[in-house]
Amino acid sequence: MPDSLLGIQPIFNRQRAIVAYELLFRSPAGGFDDDPVDAESATVQVILNAFIELGVERLGRDKRLFLNMNETLLNSELIQTLPPKRVVLEILETVRVTPELVATAQRLVEQGFVLALDDFVYTPEWDPLLALARIIKFDVLGVDRAAIAAKIAALPAGHRLHLLAEKVETAEQFRDCLELGFDLFQGYYLARPQIISGHRPPANRLQALHLLARLQDDEIGLMEVEQLISRDVTLSYRLLRFIGNAAISQGRPLHTLRQAITLVGLHTIRQWAALLILGSMEGVNPYSFTRALTYALFCQIVGERHFPEERDRLFTAGLFANLDEILLIPLREALEPLPLGQMIKGAILRYEGLLGCVLLQAKQIEDGEQIPNATLPGVGGEQLAVYFLEAFARARALQHEIECSASR
Template identity: 30%
Template sequence: MFAFIARQPILDKSKSVFAYELLFRDGKAGAYPEHNEEKAKYISEHFHPLGLDDISGEKTSFITFSSDTLISRFPTTLNPESVVVELADPTENTSGLFEACQHIKQLGFKLAIDDPMMVGATHDIFPLIDIVKVDVTKTRFETIEKHIPRYHDANVQLVAEQVDTQDNFSTCVDLGFDFFQGYFFSQPEARILRQLPASKMNIVDLMGESSNNNFNIERISHIIERDATLSFLLLKFINNPTINKRYKITSLKHALNYMGEVEIKKFIALLSLTNLGDDKPLEIIHMSLVRAKFFDLLAERRGIKNNPPISFLVGLFSLLEGLLDQSMTDILKQLPLSDEVNDALLGKNLELNSYMTLVRAFESALWMNVIKQAKVLNIDQKQLHMLYNQAIVWGNGVRSAISSHYPRATA
């Protein structure tokens, strides 16, 4: 049961998500929290706590545990096939820690440690370790290059942490890391002023319609019907159980009658974004989905009008720089979005600036920033967690609808 969490993706060399690291607000330094029975019941009753499947989908979860938890209170409900146990402090000489790790390994769990200085081979516990995480901002690349062979010789997989640029990602691949944690995948590879290809003009037209006050169903139908992929994906999105559990939708006009104008605008925006960034990692689309839903829920909670769904669109398009490898200013010159959406994407809307600060706080587990923005927006911080959880579940559902269509990213 996890109500107050952040998750950070860990990607493989092809930039596909291998796992999510879960960071817990109620645990020391993000470790697994130990709720007493009364608090657990309160969370369950008030905040619709998530399970691991809700948070990480079908992906592995990295969870940090304190030595005390590993020795005497390790949760028996966790699945060793989907959870990697990360040690909070592998150098701690706590009596019974080595034996506890042996037992956890016997249960089938993989063990991971944070080892920023790459001295793990000197730890007594090293022979039990499957994965080592290295903060590349704290360790010189020369040191990493020197030590990596002995980790590979020991069949230990390596995760590079704090990989925040495409150049750092390329360097870490060359050094021999297996996995990569950081938001490099959402950063532009190179800021190049270039025109969007003609093949994307259908997509650009849809993006414009999504932010238009005037809704022209005939024009939208025409755009979608002349592209078989768009038609297929729209119906697949709308018939996803996360979105629609009751009726089989067979056409755009049918969808409009069932869902209404605002929801259709959201989905044509989602459709356009998915196809605009089809050579990028799926996780950047997934982050955009979560942001879009979170912004939408915040706007609803704040009583802000949503036709066109400005908040949703701003969240959805907030990572366009990483998708198109251009500055936001250059991108917006090529897209027929409304002035209101453009201004918000350029940081000129105070309300949506708060949303942006807040979602980045959740993504990075900056809990003090969450508290600050809760006051700015006059929303209880625990309610914000609930809204963010809803956005995660929604994003996971939509991702499942597009993942079979989506190509693997180019490395």
């Protein structure tokens, strides 16, 4: 039986022709949630379902696809997997407009993404983003004509913006919005969201663990990575789907797995494979997933910024450091059958060496203990705590992606 993966709602122009679609989170209860409690995780789930499970070619033909975005997602690597010419990044009204956010928005526009501002109410702090956005969304549900007109009048002159009226539910609302100069329209009066369904393929847990461990070996080369991934049809399919979105956006359609690896690089392909393999395991506590990812990303951040030669081994050590929680067996027993080097196993089991020291710092930060500065030369305790928070934020953004790519 197909899985109900997401919702899709048309967006119309003034002639009532469909010009775009918004991708909507489908809640566990079966409804479409315009304002989920965890908007970030909801968007990650939508992205995974739309661009990996279903494939962008099934969605809206050649029309633009609107996706909700907060600060974390705008800065995440996940954005780089999306096809810029097909996606409108809908910046939520809850974001804080900072110089860093504006710089990120500028970079995304230069890459070809269209920016929209959601549920917009003008204040001067939004001026830098208004200069970059092409679409402004106004929620017109329960708002009278005069109030809508006042919101439009408050917009500063000089910006070439398309106005989109969302939650248009009556003929009168539609007529008012036409007369007020709106260009785009979305709501139940015009079309209700439709469910998009698909199937998720299964995966073998033990085989996946061995594959995951082998892919993290720092001695592995491109040809072996290609061979290992090629043996797992499910993993090959998911990776080609995921990387294919970025390739098509660059005018470089993929025909082979080697092309995909060459396009994104060996380091990136190994990390994305790790995420998708972890996501193939059934019955794992979501908290354990988040914790494993946080440790892996924390170790990776420390490696990238202070010990670049150990970056990959640090990521691997962090990824497997809490494997006992994922498999619900003792850690030594969980690691025993895996082809991990003694350096990594010693770090995980006994906190040996640099890798073990970084893992110990992660545990101390998580437990709220005092961090001894001397254990990592040149890296202060406060700095490590900031790295851990950064890793946790990135892990949360990936959590639902991992869960949704798992077989069910």
